[in-house]
Amino acid sequence: MRGFRWRVGLVMGGAVALLGGLFVGAATGAAAAAGCRVAxxxxxxxxxGFTANVTVTNLGDPINGWxxxxxxxxxxxxxxxxxxTVTASxxxxxxxxxxxxxxxxxNASVSFGFNGAWTGSNAAPTSFTLNGTACTGNVPSPTPTTSPPSTPPPAGNAMAAVAAMQPGWNLGNSLDATGADETSWGNPRVTEALLEGIxxxxxxxxxxxVTWGQHQGAAPNYAIEAAYLNRVKEVVDWALAxxxxxxxxxxxxxxxxxAAMPGDRATVLARYNAIWTQVAGAFRGSSAKLVFESVNEPQFxxxxxxxxxxxxxxxxxxxxxxxVRNSGGxxxxRLLVLPTLHTSADQARLDELAATFTAMNDPSLIATVHYYGYWPFSVNIAGGTHFDATAQKDMTDTFDRVYNTFVARGIPVIIGEYGLLGFDRHTGTIEQGEKLKFFELxxxxxxxxxxxxxxxxNGQHFGRTSLQWSDPELTAQIKSSWTTRSGTASTDQVFNAKASAITSKTITLNPNGATxxxxxxxxxxxxxGTDYTLAGDQLTLTAAALTRLTGSRAYxxxxxxxxxxxxxxxWRLNIITYDVPVLQNATGTTSSFAIGTAFxxxxxxxxxxxxxxxxxxGPQNxxxxxxFDRxxxxxxxxxxxxxxxxFFAEVNDNARVTLKFHFWSGAVLTYYVTRSGSNVTGSLT
Structure with a gap:
């Protein structure tokens, strides 16, 4: 439970094979020592056709113009x-x-991308030149240009401070719970052990x-309950310690x-100002590592x-x-974080916030947005089962807009929340391999x-009492992405039909610059050569190897x-034996209807x-x-x-609905349901 999310986008059906390669060499700029890497x-x-991304990393002296x-x-x-700007002769x-x-x-990098056309084959280029000098493979020791930031960075160095905050984690569904207590959304009370575990x-x-409203008194003072403010301060002090x-x-x-501010501006502003007056006063003596964020996901x-x-x-x-600035101490x-409307990364919203930053002219400000992915993929709707080219572009475009609007101008950015919206129900809404590719990129x-x-x-990833990750594979991918790239593939599932003879299977690797x-x-x-072959990015498992690996061919x-x-x-590959699932006729009600399924x-x-x-x-017609799940x-x-x-709440009464169930093996089964009042019947024909 995080409140509301605003996500829009168009759907592009189908999965897209991923390819990649890494080429390392040296390059020089007009005044740059040799040394670069090109991915x-x-x-x-x-x-x-194809879409490519090129990343140039400078391993030598700084370059200005490339x-x-x-x-x-x-x-x-x-x-x-x-x-x-790309040209060709x-x-x-x-x-x-x-x-x-x-x-x-x-040691910094720049990236650009392009769409291209090909016929016959699409072999990757094997050599590059940078500013007219051929890449030779030299990787000299870089010349330091700046001293590393102190910890914490000097006052006013917002970019360095935000860099030192990476990576970050949300203590969700605890002090932000809207009930009477931090446990009202099912999580236990926050402990020092939890913070130490993180x-x-x-x-x-x-x-x-922190949600304050249910702990706030009436006008005109809108006083925050002393016990609640002290509890927030206790948790904050643990984390700072x-x-x-x-x-x-x-x-x-x-x-x-x-959200009622358009119709009751004076009341909302007075109440909001009262919160920050009290919070700023309570924390005016706290460490500079304490950061204030004005409001989460503002909406009207x-x-x-x-x-x-x-x-x-x-x-x-x-x-x-x-x-905050007038509260002293x-x-x-103190570093202050300002959000866009809805914490959206749409360009219009970024531009609005950028104008606010210009007007304030304050060097200790940070911009924030949230990112939960391309909506059809993030909740698994509209056929968005794969982290395909459309979902990838939504992500890369978001980062490009944020970078160009703020970071390139010296304004630091925090993505204050990220994940997938399907996680609101459980982490299985998105298929595991597709999920891992999202977090890797x-x-x-x-x-x-x-x-x-x-x-x-919100407690679904790192156990609040067990202090263990619920999905260690996902966590390993996230942690790895903090420092390097990981290879992935077009799938993490290799299906072998039990009803058929086993044949070789080929998947496409996406090394992401690795080998x-x-x-x-x-x-x-x-x-x-015996169990598998590798031709470029095509990994083929032989029939003999698959026969050995599947053993007795249990489902x-x-x-x-x-x-x-x-x-x-x-990258994990599950070797799976399956047969086409079998559905059964069923009866039930709009509140309780289940189709017997032999998966x-x-x-x-x-x-x-x-x-x-x-x-x-049905819904979202x-x-x-x-x-999925909804x-x-x-x-x-x-x-x-x-x-x-x-689903049935938006199905026409006495109208026959044709369902098609799509399975990860590629099997598609047709089924029919008819709602009559609150009664539902389902059949294979």
């Missing part, structure tokens, strides 16, 4: 580019910086969301009562539109800053765009392999729903593909697929 990765490819050249070995052409290609990314400091995991900062940077805010108040009900929203948020942010220079983007991130955790090193089962390396996962790369965490080793990916005339049935949910233990009351 050229084909992020998606289709018949006749020109990267290469030759396409297969006659490819560039059709569209971003973050660089035959197969010779030149990419030149744009204004905001001309400078590359020592510290041991490598986190450098903690965002502590552990060495964390700490961020506290005004959290669910944003939608509980602050009944406003006249974007212009009024921007005005109201600007008024709140300005009032917040004035109150450490608050005169997210970490890489955060590093290259110099953005600090704070994982949203494939081994395919392993447990501690045993499989034999290249489900028969073996687990790991593809190892030169950097990052391994037979397979797993459900998504569900379509249509009426007889072809129109879309702009798409036939319904939202409208349908598999129960593999019980052997059922449940259709929820939310």
């Amino acid at each position: 050229y990765a084909v992020q998606s490819q289709w018949s006749g 020109r990267l050249g290469w030759t396409f070995p297969s006659g490819q052409t560039v059709t569209q580019a971003w973050s660089a 035959g197969s010779q290609v030149t990419a030149v910086n744009v204004g905001y990314n001309a400078a590359i400091a020592t 510290k041991a995991q490598g986190f450098k900062s903690i965002r502590i969301p 552990d060495g964390f940077y700490v961020m506290i805010n005004v959290h669910h108040d944003s939608w509980q009562w602050m 009900t009944g406003s006249s539109g974007d212009a009024q929203n921007a005005t109201l948020l600007g008024e709140l942010n300005t009032s917040f800053r004035t109150i 450490g608050n005169a220079t 997210f970490g890489y983007q955060a590093r290259t765009k110099r953005v600090t991130t704070m994982l949203w955790d 494939f090193s081994a395919l392993r089962q447990g501690s045993t390396d499989l034999v290249r 489900g996962v028969n073996a687990v392999l790991s593809a190892r790369f030169s950097t990052g965490v391994p 037979r080793g397979d797993q459900l990916a998504t569900m379509e729903a249509n009426y007889a005339d072809g129109s879309n049935a 702009w798409t036939p593909y319904k939202e 409208t349908f949910a598999p129960d593999y233990t019980a052997g059922t697929i449940k259709l929820t009351s939310d």
Whole structure:
């Protein structure tokens, strides 16, 4: 429970194969010592076209202005580019910086991307030149240009402080709970042991969301309960004593009562100002590592539109800053975090906040947005089952906008919450491999765009009493992404139909700049040439190896392999035996309807729903593909697929609905349901 989320986007169906390669060499700029690394990765490819990303890392002296050249070995052409100006003469290609990314400091990187066309083959280029000098492979020791920041960084050095806050974690669903107590949303009371456990995991900062309204008295003083303010201070002091940077805010108040500001401006502003007057006073003597965030996910009900929203948020942010700065003590220079409307990273919202920063002219300000991914993928709706090219571009575009609007201008950015919206129900809404690819790319983007991130955790990730991660594989991917890239693949599932003879299977590797090193089962390396072959990025498991690995061919996962790369965490491959699932006729009610299902080793990916005339049935009828968990949910233990009351609430009475269940093996099963009042019948024909 985090309040409301605003996510929009268009859907692009289908998974896209991922390719990649790494090329290391040296390059020189006009006044730069030799030394650079170039990572050229084909992020998606289709018949006749592809999308590529190029990252240039400067290992020598700083460069101001760059020109990267290469030759396409297969006659490819560039059709569209971003973050660089790309021109070509035959197969010779030149990419030149744009204004905001001309400078590359020592050990810093810049990235650009392009769409291209190909015929016959799409071999990656194998050599590059930077500013006219061929890459030779030299990697000299870089010349330091600045001293490392102290801890904490000097007062006023907001960029260095925010860099020191990476990575961060959210203490969600505790002090932000809207009930009478921090345990009202099911989490136990916060303990010192919990904070120490998070510290041991490598986190450098903690965002502590706080909801104040239910602990606030009446007008005109709007006094905060002393016991509650003391409890917040106790938790904050524990975290500061552990060495964390700490961020506290005004959290669910944003939608509980602050949203009414368009119709009751004076009351909302008075109440909001009272909170920050009291909080600023209570913490004026706290460490400089304590950071204030004005409000979480600001939103307004009944406003006249974007212009009024921007005005109201600007008024709140300005009032917040004035109150804190005038409260004395450490608050005169304390780092303050200001959000966009809805903490959205849409360009219009970023521009509004940028205007506020310009007006304030305060060097100790930080911008914040949230990121929960491309919405169809994030909740598994509209066929968004894969972290495909559309979902990837949503992420890279977001980081590009944030970087260009703020970071490139010297204004630090914190993504105060990140994750996937499907996690609001449980972490299985998104298929595991697709989920891991999301977090791998997210970490890489955060590093290259110099953005600090704070994982949203409402207790479902790090156990509040067990002090253990619920999904160690996911956590390992997140942690690895803080420092390096990991190789992934087009899938983490290799299906073998029990009803058919076993044949070889091929998957596409995406090394993400790393080098494939081994395919392993447990501690045993499989034999290249016998158990598998590797041709470019195509990894093929032989029929003989799959026959050995599947054994007696029991339904489900028969073996687990790991593809190892030169950097990052391994990529898991489940070897699965399955047969096409079997559905049963069923009867029930709109509040309790389940289809008996023999899954037979397979797993459900998504569900379509249509009426007889072809129109879309059920909620969100702009798409036939319904939202996973919200409208349908598999129960593999019980052997059922449940259709929820939310689904039937928007199904026409006495209308036959055709359902198509899509499974991860590729199997698609058709089923029919008819609602008659509160009664439901389901059948195979």
